[in-house]
Amino acid sequence: MARFVRWYGSGPLHLLVLIASFALTGYAMVRLFAVQPVRVAIWFVGAAVLHDLLLLPLYSLADLSAVDVLRHRAADRPAVPWINHLRVPAFLSGLLLLVWFPLVLRLATPYPGATGLSYSVYLGRWLAITGTLFAVSAVALALRLRRSRRAVPAGNASGPGRGGTP
Amino acid sequence: MHSDPPPGPFRPGFWRSPIRGPWLTSVFGLVLLIGIPLMFVTGLLSYASYNPGLSPLNDQTPDKGVLGFYLFGWPTHPYWLYRLLQGVHVTLGVVLVPVLLAKLWSVIPKLFAWPPVRSVAHGLERLSLLLLVGGVIFEFVTGILNIQLYYVFPGSFYRLHFYGAWVFIAAFVVHVCLKLGRMTRALRSRSMTAELRTGLSRTLPEPPDQDGLVAAAPAAPTMTRRGALGMVGAGSLLLLVVTAGQSIGGRLRATALLAPHNRDPGSGPNSFQINKTAAAVGVTTALTGPDWRLEVRGRGAPRIFTREQLLAMPQHAAALPIACVEGWSTDDQHWSGPRLADLAALAGLPDAGSVLVQSIQPPGPFTRVVLRGNQIRDPRSLLALRVNGADLSLDHGYPARVIVPANPGVNNTKWVHRLTFRA
Numbered sequence: 001m002a003r004f005v006r007w008y009g010s011g012p013l014h015l016l017v018l019i020a021s022f023a024l025t026g027y028a029m030v031r032l033f034a035v036q037p038v039r040v041a042i043w044f045v046g047a048a049v050l051h052d053l054l055l056l057p058l059y060s061l062a063d064l065s066a067v068d069v070l071r072h073r074a075a076d077r078p079a080v081p082w083i084n085h086l087r088v089p090a091f092l093s094g095l096l097l098l099v100w101f102p103l104v105l106r107l108a109t110p111y112p113g114a115t116g117l118s119y120s121v122y123l124g125r126w127l128a129i130t131g132t133l134f135a136v137s138a139v140a141l142a143l144r145l146r147r148s149r150r151a152v153p154a155g156n157a158s159g160p161g162r163g164g165t166p
Numbered sequence: 167m168h169s170d171p172p173p174g175p176f177r178p179g180f181w182r183s184p185i186r187g188p189w190l191t192s193v194f195g196l197v198l199l200i201g202i203p204l205m206f207v208t209g210l211l212s213y214a215s216y217n218p219g220l221s222p223l224n225d226q227t228p229d230k231g232v233l234g235f236y237l238f239g240w241p242t243h244p245y246w247l248y249r250l251l252q253g254v255h256v257t258l259g260v261v262l263v264p265v266l267l268a269k270l271w272s273v274i275p276k277l278f279a280w281p282p283v284r285s286v287a288h289g290l291e292r293l294s295l296l297l298l299v300g301g302v303i304f305e306f307v308t309g310i311l312n313i314q315l316y317y318v319f320p321g322s323f324y325r326l327h328f329y330g331a332w333v334f335i336a337a338f339v340v341h342v343c344l345k346l347g348r349m350t351r352a353l354r355s356r357s358m359t360a361e362l363r364t365g366l367s368r369t370l371p372e373p374p375d376q377d378g379l380v381a382a383a384p385a386a387p388t389m390t391r392r393g394a395l396g397m398v399g400a401g402s403l404l405l406l407v408v409t410a411g412q413s414i415g416g417r418l419r420a421t422a423l424l425a426p427h428n429r430d431p432g433s434g435p436n437s438f439q440i441n442k443t444a445a446a447v448g449v450t451t452a453l454t455g456p457d458w459r460l461e462v463r464g465r466g467a468p469r470i471f472t473r474e475q476l477l478a479m480p481q482h483a484a485a486l487p488i489a490c491v492e493g494w495s496t497d498d499q500h501w502s503g504p505r506l507a508d509l510a511a512l513a514g515l516p517d518a519g520s521v522l523v524q525s526i527q528p529p530g531p532f533t534r535v536v537l538r539g540n541q542i543r544d545p546r547s548l549l550a551l552r553v554n555g556a557d558l559s560l561d562h563g564y565p566a567r568v569i570v571p572a573n574p575g576v577n578n579t580k581w582v583h584r585l586t587f588r589a
Contacts, residue, residue, distance in 0.1 A: 007286070008285065008286050008287050009284065009285025009286055009287035009288055010285070010287035010288075014287055014291075014344070015287070015290075017340055017343050017344075018290045018291070018294060018340060021294060021336045021337060021339060021340040022290075022293075022294075022336070024332065024336040025297055025332075025333050025336045025337065027231070027232070027233070027332075028233065028329045028330075028332035028333045028336065029329070029333055031227070031229050031230070031231075031233075031325070031329045032325070032326070032329035032330060032333060034229065034325075035320075035321045035322070035325065036320045036321050039320035039321075040320050040321070040326065042320075043304060043307075043308075043319060043320060043326075044300045044301070044304050044330070044333075045296070045300055047299075047300050047303035047304045047307055048296060048299045048300040048303060050303075051270060051299070051303050052270070052274065052277055052299070056270065056271060056274055067388055081366065081388065083388050083389075084388070084389055084393060084397075087389070087397075088397050088400070091397055091401065092397075092400060092401055092404055095263065095264055095267075095401045095404070095405065096404065096405070096408065096424060098263070099260055099263055099310055099405060099424075100314070100408075100424040102311060102314040102315075102316035103314050103424065103426060104424070107316055108314045108315045108316040110315045110317065110446070111314065111315045111316075111426065113443065113445065113446045114315060114440075114441070114442050114443060114446045115315075115426065115427065115431065115439070115440055115441075115443070116431035116432070116440050116443050116561060117426075117427075117429065117431055121429075122424060125423045125424060126424065129408070129423065129424075
């Protein structure tokens with residue numbers, strides 16, 4: 001047993017569960033790849049690669065850049081941390097686009113003919129929701145700024161701190 | 167003996183989020199642990215609802231083998247069964263997108279673990295993780311594209327989504343087996359209520375963990391854990407609001423701002439949602455004009471009916487929805503026409519075991535379907551000629567269509583021209 005664990009790197013139960021799982025995977029994969037195997041494989045592996053090596057690095061980089069730019073403008077920075085007033089509406093708006101882009105960008109060509117509905121409404125609605133999200137976020141920030149200015153006399157450099165408890 | 171990791175994401179100091187750690191991962195994991203089995207089961211039930219065991223015509227994945235072990239005759243009660251199941255399946259899938267993204271974000275350092283393979287066990291586990299991550303994104307992407315009729319994926323949606331689900335679930339079960347203990351320990355390591363009261367200044371990294379999720383050199387926090395959970399939750403809530411109305415219907419339909427079936431096509435008695443218009447599938451008024459006849463086969467010689475003769479038969483009413491595999495559905499519509507059971511009796515087979523329904527629609531998927539005996543015998547199962555007090559519109563199947571309680575929409579065949587009852 002100890003020799004097995006040293007060779008394998010885990011207990012025998014680990015191996016049995018994985019083999020059972022791979023057997024089912026193999027059974028389903030033979031069928032998944034029965035038609036257009038190369039294209040299906042590209043979609044399957046591509047899904048993971050596209051997310052892990054493109055989407056996630058891109059949004060992380062965008063987020064880091066935004067945080068960085070704001071940090072280097074410390075002099076004229078508002079007295080309350082405001083990165084999340086940018087981050088949250090950008091995340092929500094991006095999420096809606098990520099899910100509904102075929103309709104928003106009018107890529108789903110069979111849609112109007114099949115459903116009898118026009119897809120012209122989606123881009124405008126997505127933009128309207130995006131605008132509303134940023135506007136609400138701006139109003140929330142304005143209220144926080146006003147509250148922090150009232151709490152601290154103008155010119156006091158120490159400010160209310162970066163506590164962030166609203 | 168291991169070499170130093172290459173620079174960049176392979177170095178422990180590269181990942182700097184101070185809130186990344188086993189507790190946060192486990193919160194997202196717990197939500198998915200509840201949501202994903204629910205989606206898997208509703209998905210399997212959706213396949214069963216097509217009655218694939220009844221005829222190859224009903225089966226989009228005839229090579230399923232043992233993966234169809236659970237199939238059973240689909241019931242007609244409750245009449246809203248398919249509407250509920252498929253509405254939950256699709257809406258839940260959309261709503262879980264931000265949770266899935268957050269979960270994947272929270273474990274990204276593990277993708278760049280160094281050395282890439284520590285042991286046989288570790289190598290096999292990583293292979294399983296490729297199937298897990300590839301599988302879950304594949305399932306979400308094919309599903310989300312399909313409900314928007316964006317058919318760019320390679321081949322039949324039914325094949326890809328069904329077999330892809332099995333590949334994914336095999337890896338999912340392993341993942342749950344291997345991580346359940348760690349998840350429960352991590353969830354117990356911090357109090358959710360205390361976490362929801364913690365402000366930014368007191369947002370500190372979790373203690374170092376065996377998985378290396380916690381940053382070795384954390385940056386200053388810019389968001390609390392409460393904020394991260396709130397942002398993901400707000401994403402789910404927003405997606406729910408702009409989507410669910412297409413399945414709930416009524417006044418809420420208009421709130422589904424970005425969903426594909428969020429409004430009525432036109433106005434009047436026939437102004438409910440259409441899956442495929444007549445024009446889209448090549449059905450023209452030339453095929454549905456005065457020359458249209460319904461042929462009813464069973465025991466003895468085939469019988470031919472004009473639409474007037476069908477209207478002269480006893481007409482029955484049923485209030486039933488159209489519910490689509492794409493998750494949208496209509497409210498209950500008031501259909502009327504002869505009962506399928508009466509037509510079976512006319513064909514000399516009052517206890518028919520099945521009926522082959524054929525459409526005048528040019529050949530393609532779902533132009534022929536076989537219904538089961540229990541679906542024929544349900545008194546609400548009609549060959550509908552009228553809806554909401556008016557003749558069917560061409561887009562809703564004029565001159566005649568099938569409507570059966572709890573049946574998936576595509577199996578409520580439109581533009582019917584032949585019914586073949588069998589013992």
